[in-house]
Amino acid sequence: MSLLDRRHWIFDMDGTLTIAVHDFDAIRAELGLPAGRLILEALAELPERERAVLVARLDAIEFELARAARPQPGAARLLAALRERGASLGIVTRNSRENALCTLDAAGLAGFFDPAHVLGRDEAEPKPSPDGILRLLDAWQADAASAVMIGDYRLDLLSGRAAGVATVYLDPSGRFDFATLADHRILHLDDLLLESFSREDGGAPR
Numbered sequence: 210m211s212l213l214d215r216r217h218w219i220f221d222m223d224g225t226l227t228i229a230v231h232d233f234d235a236i237r238a239e240l241g242l243p244a245g246r247l248i249l250e251a252l253a254e255l256p257e258r259e260r261a262v263l264v265a266r267l268d269a270i271e272f273e274l275a276r277a278a279r280p281q282p283g284a285a286r287l288l289a290a291l292r293e294r295g296a297s298l299g300i301v302t303r304n305s306r307e308n309a310l311c312t313l314d315a316a317g318l319a320g321f322f323d324p325a326h327v328l329g330r331d332e333a334e335p336k337p338s339p340d341g342i343l344r345l346l347d348a349w350q351a352d353a354a355s356a357v358m359i360g361d362y363r364l365d366l367l368s369g370r371a372a373g374v375a376t377v378y379l380d381p382s383g384r385f386d387f388a389t390l391a392d393h394r395i396l397h398l399d400d401l402l403l404e405s406f407s408r409e410d411g412g413a414p415r
Contacts, residue, residue: 212357212375212377212393212404213294213401213402213404215296215355215356215357216294216296216297216351216355216356217296217297217299217345217349217351217355217356218291218297218298218299218356219299219300219301219341219342219345219356219358219369220298220299220300220301220358220359220360221300221302221336221358221359221360221361221362221365222302222309222312223274223302223304223312224281224360224361224362224379225359225360225365225379226280226281226284226313226316226318227278227279227280227281227284227312227316227318228279228280228281229361230274230277230278231271231274233248236267236270239266239270240252240263240266240267241263242263247364248267249303249330249335252264252267268307268308271304271305271308272307272311274312275304275308275309275312275315276311276315277315278311278312278313278315278316279316280317280318281379281398282397282398282399283397283399283402284316284318284398285317285318285321286398286402287398287399287402288318289321290402292321297345297349297351298321298322298323298326299322299326299345299349300313300326300327301328301333301336301341301342301345301358301368302327302328302330303329303330303335303336303364305329305330306328306332308329309329310327313327325348326345326348328341328344328345332344335364336360336364336365336368337363338371339368339371339372339373342358342368342369342372342374343372346374353372353373353374354373356372356374356375357374357375357376358372358374358375358377359376359377360376360377360378361378361379361380362387363386363387363390366378366387366390366391367390375392375393376390376391376392376393377391377393377394377395377401378391378393378394378395379396379397379398380396381396381397
C-alpha cells in the first residue's frame with residue numbers, strides 16, 4: 210500500500226505541523242525541574258499541590274508559544290491533499306488540547322481538524338504511550354494497518370510503533386537521530402506529496 214493510500218493520518222503538532230520553537234531546557238529551568246528529564250514525567254512525580262502550580266505555569270508558557278505559532282512549510286498543502294482524498298486527520302500532542310487548538314488557529318491550520326480529534330495530555334496518556342493513537346483509531350473505527358503517525362521526535366515514533374501504525378520521521382536537519390524507529394524519513398512535509406521519502410532500509414530522502 211502506498212503511504213498516501215492510507216486513510217487515517219495522525220500528527221504530532223509542535224515541530225511537525227508547526228515550526229519548532231520550544232526550548233525545553235529553558236522550560237525545565239523555569240519550572241525548577243531536573244535537566245534532561247521529560248517534563249510531564251518529572252511533574253507527575255511531584256506532590257499534587259506543587260504539581261498543580263507548575264502545570265499551570267507550563268500551560269501559561271506553552272500558551273504564549275502557541276499564540277506565535279507558524280506552520281511548517283508544506284503543512285497546509287499536505288493536509289488539504291489528504292482531506293481531498295477523504296483521509297481522517299488527527300493530532301496527538303503532549304501539549305494541552307486548549308493550547309493545541311490555539312496553536313492550530315495561529316498557524317492557520319485549525320480548519321483541517323475536528324477539535325474532538327485533537328488529543329492533548331489530558332485526553333490521553335502522553336506519548337510515548339500509544340493511547341492517543343489507539344483512541345483516534347477507535348473513534349474512526351480504523352485498524353492500524355490503515356494509519357500513519359508523523360512526528361519529529363522519538364516519542365512520536367515510539368508511540369506509533371507501539372500502536373502498530375506506519376511511522377514517518379520529519380527532520381529538516383537531515384540528521385535523523387531516531388531513524389531506527391521510523392518506517393519512512395522525510396526532510397519536508399512536501400516529500401509526502403511527492404512520495405520522495407526513504408524507507409528505513411533505504412537511502413537518504415531525495
